[in-house]
Structures are given as C-alpha cells and as structure tokens.
Amino acid sequence: MAAAGPNPQRVGFVGAGRMAQAIAQGLIRAGKVEAQQVLASAPTDRNLCHFQALGCQTTHSNQEVLQRCSLVIFATKPQVLQAVLTEVAPVVTAEHMLVSVAAGVSLRTLEELLPPKTRVFRVSPNLPCLVQEGAMVMARGLHAGNSEARLLQNLLEACGQCEEVPEAYVDIHTALGGSGVAFVCMFSEALAEGAIKMGMPSSLAHRIAAQTLLGTAKMLLQGGQHPAQLRTDVLTPAGTTIYGLHALEQGGLRAAAMSAVEAATCRAKELSRK
Structure with missing residues (x-):
C-alpha cells in the first residue's frame, strides 16, 4: 500500500525560534489551526x-x-537555510506549499534549491507578531497560485496585518x-526621557510614551488618515x-528617520545579494 501523503490540515515549522513560535501561537490563538495539528522541528529541545x-x-x-x-514554514537562520532545503528536497512533492521567513x-534561490514547480512564498514578518500585532508582507514564487496566496494570507493575518507585495x-x-x-523603540525611549528630564518618574513616563504610540497607531489604522492630518488635528495656534x-524639525528628526530606513534597506539588499 502506498504511503500517505502530507496532511493538508497540518502546519509544519522547520526551525523553532521566536518568530516560528510567534506565528504558531497566533495561528492557534485565532483558531486557524489546532495545536496538535502543528509539527515543529529543531536540532535540539531548547526551543521545541x-x-x-x-x-x-x-x-x-x-x-x-x-x-x-x-x-511548511521555514524559520531557520538565513545562513543554514540552503543546507536545510537541500536536505528536505527529496521529500518535497507537488502537494507542498513552502514558506520562507529567512x-x-x-x-529564485528557494526555487533553485527545490524540485521544479514547487510552490514557494517568501514572508517578511516582524517582532510584534509575538503579540498578534505584526506587520507582514508576502511575495509568491512563479508556481504559487491565487488560492495558495489567499490561504497563506488568511493564516498569517492571525498574527497581524499581512499584505501581498512584489518581491522588490x-x-x-x-x-x-x-x-x-528598533527605530520606534528609540523614539519611545527618547519621549519618555524628555518627560523624565522634566520631573516625571521613569516607569510612568515609559508607560505613557508606549501607550501614546499604541493609541496613535490605532487611530491611523482605524481612521485611514494620513499622519499629517492627525498631526494637524493636535495643533493649536501658539x-x-x-x-x-x-x-523636532530643528533636530532633524524627519530626515534622520528617512535616512535610517534608507540605510537599513540598502543593507538588506546587500545581504540579499550575498
């Protein structure tokens, strides 16, 4: 009798670090998948x-x-992903949908390391996935169709916002x-330290700064406003x-933030080429 193929209701994780844990936790908490239907692998028990x-x-x-x-979601370190894909390639079938968060x-690299016509996706998550408030983007490979993209997007939205984008x-x-x-954390820290300088207790200042960021973000997302409009709403003459x-303008905040995103993007592109 032929061996049974992979179970379409199961979600697998190759790699069990923080991001894998965050995605798995989001899927389970949102009821997208039952915990016993999740299977994770790692070399040691440390993260398992x-x-x-x-x-x-x-x-x-x-x-x-x-x-x-x-x-299957591959959540390994980028430098070991090639070896992992080479290892699993012999058991990849047409039924698989493989997702890399590395x-x-x-x-193109994923597709070259896997059997022809394998359906692959590349997902870029972020740390707030740990609290189901992530901001994620996903890009599909040449052989992934609309139904697979919708399925993956629906699953990942258990961890926050997920949008399909061109790989670029x-x-x-x-x-x-x-x-x-990290940039937002630095700004939150600076806001709180300004209040501390003016006499507010540290713990209170940091709580208010964080809550201000959270509330502002919710207003921007739920109201659909451009940040400039909300900023104007807070202004009163003099x-x-x-x-x-x-x-802030005298300190060059706007230019510094733009330069930070530009520098980080250039470094990401450099690492991609390597």
Whole structure:
C-alpha cells in the first residue's frame, strides 16, 4: 500500500525560534489551526519546549515535517537555510506549499534549491507578531497560485496585518517593519526621557510614551488618515505641540528617520545579494 501523503490540515515549522513560535501561537490563538495539528522541528529541545507548551507536536527530523505537513514554514537562520532545503528536497512533492521567513533569501534561490514547480512564498514578518500585532508582507514564487496566496494570507493575518507585495518590496519592509521596531523603540525611549528630564518618574513616563504610540497607531489604522492630518488635528495656534514640533524639525528628526530606513534597506539588499 502506498504511503500517505502530507496532511493538508497540518502546519509544519522547520526551525523553532521566536518568530516560528510567534506565528504558531497566533495561528492557534485565532483558531486557524489546532495545536496538535502543528509539527515543529529543531536540532535540539531548547526551543521545541515552547511548542510543546502550546500543545504542538515536535521532532528532530526536518524531513518528517515535510512528510506529515503540506504547508511548511521555514524559520531557520538565513545562513543554514540552503543546507536545510537541500536536505528536505527529496521529500518535497507537488502537494507542498513552502514558506520562507529567512531574511535575504530570494524566491529564485528557494526555487533553485527545490524540485521544479514547487510552490514557494517568501514572508517578511516582524517582532510584534509575538503579540498578534505584526506587520507582514508576502511575495509568491512563479508556481504559487491565487488560492495558495489567499490561504497563506488568511493564516498569517492571525498574527497581524499581512499584505501581498512584489518581491522588490520585501527588503524595504525588512527596514520599515523589521528594523522599524528598533527605530520606534528609540523614539519611545527618547519621549519618555524628555518627560523624565522634566520631573516625571521613569516607569510612568515609559508607560505613557508606549501607550501614546499604541493609541496613535490605532487611530491611523482605524481612521485611514494620513499622519499629517492627525498631526494637524493636535495643533493649536501658539500651543505646546507646535513648539515641540519646531524643536523636532530643528533636530532633524524627519530626515534622520528617512535616512535610517534608507540605510537599513540598502543593507538588506546587500545581504540579499550575498
């Protein structure tokens, strides 16, 4: 009797680090997949224990994940992904849909390392996926169709916002959505330190700064406004905000932020070429 193929209701993870954990947690919490239908592999038990705590199945065999799951997310470090794909390629079938979240590894590279006509996707997530507020983009390979793209997008939206984009945008997202988390944290820290300088207790200042960022982001997303419009809504003639904005302009905040995204994008493109 022929061996059964991979289960289309299972979701597999090759690599069990923080991003894999975040995506798995989002899928399970949103009811997109049952915990026992998730199978994760890693060389050691160090990260697999987090999947086990969620109720997921685990293994040390990457090939087992492919043999048992039709949708597999590769969440390894970029420098080991080529070796992992070479290892699992013999068990890849036409039923598989393979997704890479490894930064800097192109769709073309994925397709060259896998059997012909394999359906592949490249996804760029970010750290807020850990709290189901991620900003993700996805790009499809040559052989992935609309139905597969819709399926993947629907699943990933359990972890936040997910939009399909041309692959050329992925490196830009790495800078904006990925590195941008660090940029926003630096700005939040600076806001709080300004309040601390003026006499507010540190813990209170940091809580208010973070909540201000959260509330502002929700207003921008839910209202569909351009940031400039919301900024204008806060202004009053000769008020506190315009004095503060003047100070930010004098400090070059806008140009510095644009340069940070540009620098991070250029570095992402450089790493992709390597």
